[in-house]
Each structure stands twice: as structure tokens, then as C-alpha cells.
Amino acid sequence: MRTTDQASAPSPSVLSGAHYLAxxxxxxxxxxxxxxxxPDGPTAQELQSSFSWRVTRPIRAVRARERVALLKQRRLRFPPQPRTRSxxxxxxxxxxxxxxxxxxxxxxxxxxxxxxxxxxxxxxxxxxxxxxxxxxxxxxxxxxxxxxxxFPDQQMLFGLAxxxxxxxxxxxxxxxxxxxxxxxxxxxxxxxTLRLVTDVPVVFTDQTAKFGFNSGIQRVTRQTVSRWAGREEFQLAALTDDGAGLRTLSLEEQGRVLDWQGDDDRDRDRDDRAEPDESDAELVVPWQTTFFIPEVPVGRGTDALAALTRFSRNRTVAIGYDTIPVSSGHLVHRGLSGLFVSYLSTIKYIDEIVAISNSTASEFVGFSEALATQGLPGFDVTTVHLPIEHIPADDGEPPVEPSLPVVLSVGSNEPRKNQLAVIFASEILWREGLEFSLVLLGGRGDKLYTDIPDAVAALRDQGRQIELRRDVDEHALAAAYRRARFSVFISLQEGYGLPIAESLAVGTPALATSYGSTAEIAAGGGCVTADPRDDRSVADGMRALLTDDALLDRLKAEIESRDDSTWEAYSDSLWSIVSPAGARS
Structure with a gap:
């Protein structure tokens, strides 16, 4: 809604009498x-650029000559083409x-x-x-x-104007x-067909609705929006498959957002994965309301969203997670930085960013201030810290105590998570004679980044107690934290540092990065910090947590005395910003 070229004129009080179209x-x-x-087939451009079109050219030429010959002989019969009313x-x-x-x-x-x-x-x-x-x-x-x-993009709208x-x-x-x-x-x-939404916030839940995985952004979205259901009124929306608009969600998609029961979409990476059926969906068009973006839209659809944030008469609010793909592009998947630029092009017209940490807020404040060079006013930045709340465990027998102390490192498979440093520090301690088991756990991340599984395989061949597990559910994650003597999360850069919060949520001390958002969490107690760029610092921190029982007891006591927020309080804070009352204030 922030724009300098959006005119506003009073509507006519009576019909103009215009009759331009017959x-x-x-x-x-x-x-x-x-x-x-x-409407249900490919466009002419798509058809002509297809492989089938090219390889059948000789056959089509022969058939064309045959039809011309039949036409000259008046023997060509055109089958009736009933024009259905549909x-x-x-x-x-x-x-x-x-x-x-x-x-x-x-x-x-x-x-x-x-x-x-x-x-x-x-x-x-x-x-x-x-x-x-x-x-x-x-x-x-x-x-x-x-x-x-x-939904038009900016170029279409300017061209028409x-x-x-x-x-x-x-x-x-x-x-x-x-x-x-x-x-x-x-x-x-x-x-x-179209549903104009004017009286309740529209909530953008695209990836969260379409896919079953539950990484950091999807977890925040689900934990927040699901708590609004039943007590607040809002409209969920996802991108159409072509990215040319917002649409309503199917019942299955609503369930993934509001009542997630685990990853139900294990084949999401298959090339033959069926697209969702949108035949019964309506376009969702927000108008003079709040458009809330708890996800990070990138790539397809961002051109249309940028026009929405720039030109529509909506108040636009987004959760700000981080700007890592551009501020530390060498640490993320090679294609993500380019995609992330499309996200920045969308949010530069936004009204407010709600950052998840003070460190993240600093990043977005810097981006907002830089927009002055483009003649743009920038956006407001507020901070609502993510909560640290108890993670549910399986009901039943408590987990069996491990024979060796367990060191747990949770993080997706990417260089930024710095798990190679954890593995190297572990090898140093194993060589010193310390006995423990290292468990690496998290999402699949970048498939082309194989350093972690390669290192794990090499160390296992040497008899080291090291294990790599991927794609575990919430209960298995909680159980892994509880079995661990301590966890290690020494990421090079984070918007928040969810694994630190998860570890503290079950009462397990953590070794955390000594700067940025993870240091903000560690300051509340229960953590030892280390410089993730210094292997000796990481090894020293792990050694202390493995050998000093008094230190471990002190950290556990600090965890018990922490005064942290809850998901309930977090969702309430966001609703106070997103709700119609928040828009008026």
C-alpha cells in the first residue's frame, strides 16, 4: 500500500450514464x-515449443498435403463440431x-x-x-x-495505464x-470466479498449504495461524498453480495449515507429482483490508504479489525471518539467492515487517533505509521474538538411557549450518579419548551438498559413533533432544536459531553461536557459546559440556528459571498487528 503514485479520488455519487460497450x-x-x-489445453506457444510438436513436423506436413488433395477432390468431410453451451x-x-x-x-x-x-x-x-x-x-x-x-504484475499495469x-x-x-x-x-x-475480501485479513499460506514438510518458516506459520482458527476470522490463500493470482484452499490444504498431522507429502520432489486440483477454487482478492505474509514467497507469483503490495489499497504485513540468501549468498543453495531477490522486490512496497529477532530486525531496517535511493519510503520494522515452548514427547515409556553420552546437532543439510565444524571438533575429542555418540539430525537441504554424509560415512568406517538422520517428526525430534547430554547449533548466520530454542524447550543445554540471533537466545541462560568460525572454540565448548557435570547442572537450572514467551503469546501479538483493530491503530 505504500506508494507515491497511487491516486485517490472520490467515487461518483450517481451512475455516470456511460455506455461504452455493447x-x-x-x-x-x-x-x-x-x-x-x-481453457484446459496448452497455449499455442507452449504447444509449438514442445518436443512432440517438433518431432511430428514431417507427419503433419504429409497429412496436410493429403487434406489439401481431398479438399480439391471435394472428398474432405468436416465432422460436425457441436458448440457446447459450456x-x-x-x-x-x-x-x-x-x-x-x-x-x-x-x-x-x-x-x-x-x-x-x-x-x-x-x-x-x-x-x-x-x-x-x-x-x-x-x-x-x-x-x-x-x-x-x-492478478496483473507491475509491467502489465503500467503498460495498460x-x-x-x-x-x-x-x-x-x-x-x-x-x-x-x-x-x-x-x-x-x-x-x-472471484471472492473479494474486505472485512477480514487475508493470510498467505502457499508452501505451508501445498506441502507437508515442517521446516522453520512452515512451523512458525502453522503454530501462529492454527491458534487463530476458531476464535478469529481470516481468509487463507495460496498462489494459483500458474502464479497469476491468489486462490482459496482445498480442505486438504486447510488441514495442513490449521491441523498439521505430520509430513503427508513424501513424494513432493517427484517430477510426475500431480498439481493440486484448482477447478473448485476461487480467486481471493484482498481489498482495503490486511494482507499478511507469514511465509517467504520466492520465484513464481512474486511479480503479482509485488503489484498487490505496491498498488492495492491493502495494508501489507510480513514476518521477517532473515536476509541470509543475499547477505551471505555463498552459504546457501546456489539458486536461492536469485530467487530471494524476487522476495525483496515484493516486500520493498510493504507497510510493516515483524522481525523474529533483534538481529533480523537490523537486517530489514538496513534494507528499508536503502530504499530511499529508489525514492521509496521504506517500511516499519517491529520485533516480536519467537517463543520457547515445551515440545510434546511420546506418551508411554521414557526413552532408554544411551550407553554413551549423546551430542545432538540439529540442522538442515547446507554449509551455513556449519555441521562440518561439529564433526571436526568431535573427531578432535574422539582422538583425545573422550567417548560419546554424535547424532546429526535435520532436513535434507541441498541435495548437491554431500560433504556431511560423506564425512559421516568415512568416520563410521573408522568405527566412530556417529549417525545421520533426516526428516524426523515432532515426537522423534523431542525424544532426540531429551536423550542428548547437550545439543550443538553453531550456525554461521541465523535469523533466529530454532534448534537452540527447541533444545531449551525440553530442558537440554546447548552450545550456541556467540553472536547474532542465537546469542540473543543464549543470553537468557542454559547455553555455552562458541565462535563457529574457530574450530578450537567449538571443541573447547563441547569438551566442557562433555566433562563438566557441575557446568551441566548449572545450565539446567538456568533453563528452569528462564522467562520465555509461548506460541500462544506470540500468535496473540501477531494478531494484534494483523487484525482490523491493529490496522486502525
């Missing part, structure tokens, strides 16, 4: 959508539904009954007149969604139809 024009526009490409008529019904859904927002001074009495062509004419008279890109953004069935300069009436209406048709055809959007 029924044949709208019918011809709809017919053009179907002649350009069937093509053009259904597209017209969908178009009318979308237009009537946005009409009260664009013509707020016109009564509901009066709007309902207008035929589609007259209503479209009135909406074009309103958008032209106001000059507001926010209203143009909303009208384009209604006509095209897609420039094309309408100096033209009025029927010419302006036709240009809106023409520009919208490009997007409707490209994304097969003619049958989409």
Missing part, C-alpha cells in the same frame, strides 16, 4: 478467448460474476439494487468510467483482475479488454 463486443471478446486457446456461456457467466463482485468496491456510492439491475455491458462501462475518472492504479488493478481473472492516456470512453474500455485478454488466454483464466 453485448456483441463482449461476446466477441469472449469468443476470441476460446479461439486463441482452449464454452462461451460459462466464460460469460464467470466474467459477470467477477465484475459484479468488485463493483461495490469501485462504485461504493451506488446502491446494491441499482448495481444488480445493470446488465454486464453497462456495468463494465460504469467501472471503466470510474477508473478513468479517478486515475487510481489501485482501482485499475482491481478492475483488471475482474476482467482477466488474473500508459495505453489509456489520452483516450476516453469506448476506446479506453476496449483497451482494458485487449490487455486483459492477453493474460486471460495465457493463464486459461476465463472460467475463474
Amino acid at each position: 453485448s456483441p463486443q463482449v461476446d466477441a471478446w469472449i469468443a476470441g478467448l476460446h479461439s486463441a486457446g482452449e 464454452d462461451g456461456d460459462r466464460a460469460r457467466v464467470a466474467l459477470e460474476q467477477r465484475v459484479r463482485a468488485v463493483a461495490p468496491a469501485l462504485l461504493p456510492s451506488v446502491g446494491t439494487a441499482e448495481l444488480a439491475a445493470l446488465p454486464l455491458e453497462r456495468l463494465l462501462s460504469e467501472l471503466v468510467q470510474q477508473v478513468q475518472s479517478s486515475g487510481a492504479k489501485a482501482e485499475l488493478w482491481l478492475l483488471v483482475i475482474a476482467v482477466s481473472g488474473c 500508459r495505453d489509456m492516456v489520452g483516450v476516453t470512453g469506448a476506446s479506453a474500455a476496449q483497451r482494458i479488454l485487449n490487455h486483459s485478454a492477453v493474460w486471460t488466454i495465457r493463464y486459461h483464466a476465463q472460467l475463474r
Whole structure:
């Protein structure tokens, strides 16, 4: 919503009498959508760029010559092509539904009954007149969604706005139809319907809804939003498969967000994985409400989200996790830095970032201040620290005490987590004669980064007590923390440091990074800190925790006396920012 080029003009108190479009024009526009490409088939560009199209060219040439010969002999028979009512008529019904859904927002001074009495062509004419008279890109953004069935990106919106300069009436209406048709055809959007959301926050839960994994960002999203369910009103939304809009969630997707029961999507990386069925989904269009982004959208769909944050009349709020993919790009997957830039291009127009730590807040404040060089006002940054709360354990028999002390290192498979330093420090201590078992546990991370499994395999061949486990559920994670004498999380850079919080949540002391967000957590007690860039510092910290029982007892006492937040308090704090009352304040 922060923008310097978003005009705002009062809506007309009565209908203008504009009548720029006739029924044949709208019918011809709809017919053009179907002649350009069937709604359920590939576009012409997609078809012609396919492998099948190229390899069948000789066959198509032969068949074409055969058809020409038959035509000259008057022997070619064209099979009847029944025109089902479901093509053009259904597209017209969908178009009318979308237009009537946005009409009260664009013509707020016109009564509901009066709007309902207008035929589609007259209503479209009135909406074009309103958008032209106001000059507001926010209203143009909303009208384009209604006509095209897609969320425009910034370039499309600017292109259309420039094309309408100096033209009025029927010419302006036709240009809106023409520009919208490009997007409707490209994304097969003619049958989409629209839900305009004006009275409750819209919550962006794309990856959390579509996939079952539960890494840090998804865990924060689920723990927060699930606590709002049943007591607050909000609208969940995910990106359409083509990234050209926001849509409602299926019941299965809602369950993944609000009632997660574990990873139900183990085959998500398969090339033949079926896309979600969106046939019953509606477009979700926030208008003059709060659009909340608890995830980190990257790549497909961010162009449309950037236009939403820049031009729509919504208050936009996001959780800020970190800027590591750009501030420490050498530490993340080689493709993530490029994708993350699309996220920054989205949030630079946002109203408020809610950082998860003071360190993260500093990163986003720096980015916000840098936006002045682009003539942008930047955004507000507040901090709501993530909680440290008890992790549930399995009911039943307590875990069997291990024969050797267990050192646990939790983190995904990527260089930034610095688990190679943990492995090296462990080898130093094994050579000194200390006996313990090292367990490395976490997500799969970068598949091309094999240093960790390679090192584990090499040390196991030498008889070292080391184990690598991936993709464990919440109960197994809690049990692993409880079995450990202490945990080690010496990441080179973090937005928060969830494994430290998890370890403390079950009463297990931790060895943590001596700077940044993890140091913020460690300052509350229960931790020893080390410089993750200094192997000797890491080994010294692990040695002390392995050999000094008095130190361990003191750290456990510190954990008991910590005064930490809870997920309930965290979700309440976020709702106070996201809710309509928070928007008014």
C-alpha cells in the first residue's frame, strides 16, 4: 500500500450514464478467448515449443498435403463440431460474476439494487468510467483482475495505464479488454470466479498449504495461524498453480495449515507429482483490508504479489525471518539467492515487517533505509521474538538411557549450518579419548551438498559413533533432544536459531553461536557459546559440556528459571498487528 503514485479520488455519487460497450463486443471478446486457446489445453506457444510438436513436423506436413488433395477432390468431410453451451456461456457467466463482485468496491456510492439491475455491458462501462475518472492504479488493478481473472504484475499495469492516456470512453474500455485478454488466454483464466475480501485479513499460506514438510518458516506459520482458527476470522490463500493470482484452499490444504498431522507429502520432489486440483477454487482478492505474509514467497507469483503490495489499497504485513540468501549468498543453495531477490522486490512496497529477532530486525531496517535511493519510503520494522515452548514427547515409556553420552546437532543439510565444524571438533575429542555418540539430525537441504554424509560415512568406517538422520517428526525430534547430554547449533548466520530454542524447550543445554540471533537466545541462560568460525572454540565448548557435570547442572537450572514467551503469546501479538483493530491503530 505504500506508494507515491497511487491516486485517490472520490467515487461518483450517481451512475455516470456511460455506455461504452455493447453485448456483441463482449461476446466477441469472449469468443476470441476460446479461439486463441482452449481453457484446459496448452497455449499455442507452449504447444509449438514442445518436443512432440517438433518431432511430428514431417507427419503433419504429409497429412496436410493429403487434406489439401481431398479438399480439391471435394472428398474432405468436416465432422460436425457441436458448440457446447459450456464454452462461451460459462466464460460469460464467470466474467459477470467477477465484475459484479468488485463493483461495490469501485462504485461504493451506488446502491446494491441499482448495481444488480445493470446488465454486464453497462456495468463494465460504469467501472471503466470510474477508473478513468479517478486515475487510481489501485482501482485499475482491481478492475483488471475482474476482467482477466488474473492478478496483473507491475509491467502489465503500467503498460495498460500508459495505453489509456489520452483516450476516453469506448476506446479506453476496449483497451482494458485487449490487455486483459492477453493474460486471460495465457493463464486459461476465463472460467475463474472471484471472492473479494474486505472485512477480514487475508493470510498467505502457499508452501505451508501445498506441502507437508515442517521446516522453520512452515512451523512458525502453522503454530501462529492454527491458534487463530476458531476464535478469529481470516481468509487463507495460496498462489494459483500458474502464479497469476491468489486462490482459496482445498480442505486438504486447510488441514495442513490449521491441523498439521505430520509430513503427508513424501513424494513432493517427484517430477510426475500431480498439481493440486484448482477447478473448485476461487480467486481471493484482498481489498482495503490486511494482507499478511507469514511465509517467504520466492520465484513464481512474486511479480503479482509485488503489484498487490505496491498498488492495492491493502495494508501489507510480513514476518521477517532473515536476509541470509543475499547477505551471505555463498552459504546457501546456489539458486536461492536469485530467487530471494524476487522476495525483496515484493516486500520493498510493504507497510510493516515483524522481525523474529533483534538481529533480523537490523537486517530489514538496513534494507528499508536503502530504499530511499529508489525514492521509496521504506517500511516499519517491529520485533516480536519467537517463543520457547515445551515440545510434546511420546506418551508411554521414557526413552532408554544411551550407553554413551549423546551430542545432538540439529540442522538442515547446507554449509551455513556449519555441521562440518561439529564433526571436526568431535573427531578432535574422539582422538583425545573422550567417548560419546554424535547424532546429526535435520532436513535434507541441498541435495548437491554431500560433504556431511560423506564425512559421516568415512568416520563410521573408522568405527566412530556417529549417525545421520533426516526428516524426523515432532515426537522423534523431542525424544532426540531429551536423550542428548547437550545439543550443538553453531550456525554461521541465523535469523533466529530454532534448534537452540527447541533444545531449551525440553530442558537440554546447548552450545550456541556467540553472536547474532542465537546469542540473543543464549543470553537468557542454559547455553555455552562458541565462535563457529574457530574450530578450537567449538571443541573447547563441547569438551566442557562433555566433562563438566557441575557446568551441566548449572545450565539446567538456568533453563528452569528462564522467562520465555509461548506460541500462544506470540500468535496473540501477531494478531494484534494483523487484525482490523491493529490496522486502525
